[in-house]
Amino acid sequence: MKKKLGSSAFAGALLLTVIAAGCSAPNEPAAMKDATPDSPSAATNAAKDATKTIKLEMVENGWFNTPTDAGNPWQQWIKDTFNIELTMNAMPMADMETKLLVRFASTEQPDLIFSWDRNLIKKLHKQGVLLDDWTPYLSKLPNVTKTWNDQMKAFATVEDKLIALPKLADAFTWTLMLRKDWLDALQLSVPTTDAELLEVLRKFTHEDPDQNGKDDTWGISSAGSGSDVGEINVLESMYGQSGFHVGADGKMQHSIVNGTHLKFLKFMRTVVEEKLIDPDWYTQGWEQRKPKLFGGKVGTVHYPGVIVQESEKANGATGSAVDWWEAIQIPKGAEHGGKRPPAPIAGGMLAVSAQAAKDPEKMERILNFIDSTVYPTEGYWSIRWGVGVNGQKVIDLDDGAKFISLKDDPYRKDMMGLYDWGTWVATSQDRVLEGQSDSPGAADKKQLELDGKAMAMASYTNYHELLNLDPQITSDLKKLTQEFDIKFILGKETDYEAFKQKWLKAGGQQLMDEAARQLKDIGMLN
Structure with missing residues (x-):
């Protein structure tokens, strides 16, 4: 992917009160003897064997939607870090609904689903193939929830049920x-x-x-x-x-x-x-x-600051x-x-299948994996940018911006599908510039300037996404x-x-x- 730039806040954009990290205990039901298999209390009380490898499959909207090979360092990092064998099926938005409907009609259902299309997640939830309500699990996702605001939670709520996890939106630089x-x-x-x-x-x-x-x-x-x-x-x-x-x-x-x-x-x-x-x-x-x-x-x-790089x-x-x-x-x-038009509320939605949620051990591992790789955790920098995975280094710039050089990237330069390993957490609010040189040049600095100007401009309130x-x-x-x-x-x-x-x-x-x-x-x- 070419240069990405974001900001932790949008000047003039509507960002409401941030939800405190780790929702309060009442959101999680007390452990009960007759807890259902897919409840968080059952997951909490189930005996865990951290040495056991859990197999997960994710179906997601990717940027490149091309396969990777057996040498995928992201896949290996996930296994080494979480003892999860993750299979990734990245596909364009136009193909996702049809393929998911076929999969959910079979016994071979995916575990995790990430889509930029809120309506697709709503449709799948209405069909009963997704976890019915994430609310009881939020206390296990403190890193996820601390990035939310009231609009994001409303965005993912249908009839008082949190049907998926809204992803932090990209910085609004258009x-x-x-x-x-x-x-x-x-x-x-x-x-x-x-x-x-x-x-x-x-x-x-x-x-x-x-x-x-x-x-x-x-x-x-x-x-x-x-x-x-x-x-x-x-x-x-x-x-x-x-x-x-x-x-x-x-x-x-x-x-x-x-x-x-x-x-x-x-x-x-x-x-x-x-x-x-x-x-x-x-x-x-x-x-x-x-x-x-x-x-x-x-x-x-009408364009974001990356227009400088492309030009x-x-x-x-x-x-x-x-x-x-x-x-x-x-x-x-x-x-x-x-x-400007309203800034986006969320950058997509991450859901878990109802079938996966019925397995307490699998659900517990999913929760840990999600919460450990969301921005701005250490895991985010690994899974999104390759820090500790493929040797990437992050260079700090002025005003909190960062630069990552792909000049010597041994993987993604020739295998673009590796970018899809991190789509579900990616946000340009990490303020990363990505380049082919050892350090940022004139074009990088100009993009920073233009994106900074855009983010400072007034935008309308986002109603339609709610x-x-x-x-x-x-x-x-x-x-x-x-x-x-x-x-x-x-x-x-x-x-x-x-x-x-x-x-x-x-x-x-x-x-x-x-x-x-x-x-x-x-x-x-x-």
């Missing part, structure tokens, strides 16, 4: 990145309003910002993959918060209903009509867009692209606009919105009011009412 060298060449200031941004996009497109004498640049780009507007939807935040949220008036709102979405669509229509955007913005995927972006043809994009790599790592980018706050286009809304209605409304958005932007649709009423009747009003009820129940709506 924001608008502008070509600073283009601004300087055209003697432009950083835009702070939607009108100023529009003017910058015009000049980036039409006034030869790279001074090559060719008409070959665009003000902005996106990667819609032929299904939606892509990450350029961040510009809706110029006018207010997107989706379901509590408005300044304390009432339940949605951006489609209160006009925020319409303002964004009108802005996008202007951008497309004036041809200020990469012409492939709607059809291209994330990777397909990179040659133009890092080839110096695009002036604005440098694409340009021969000569230092020529180090000073291309500047991180800016979302410009303001309305009274309540001008903040909601448990009807998945079918949600999916139908998403499809309805995607179809209307592109037609409106391209000038093929003009009646926004008709779309809004259709959205409300298709389930939008029902979801707004349900969202209001749920947020009121957890004290986030009066």
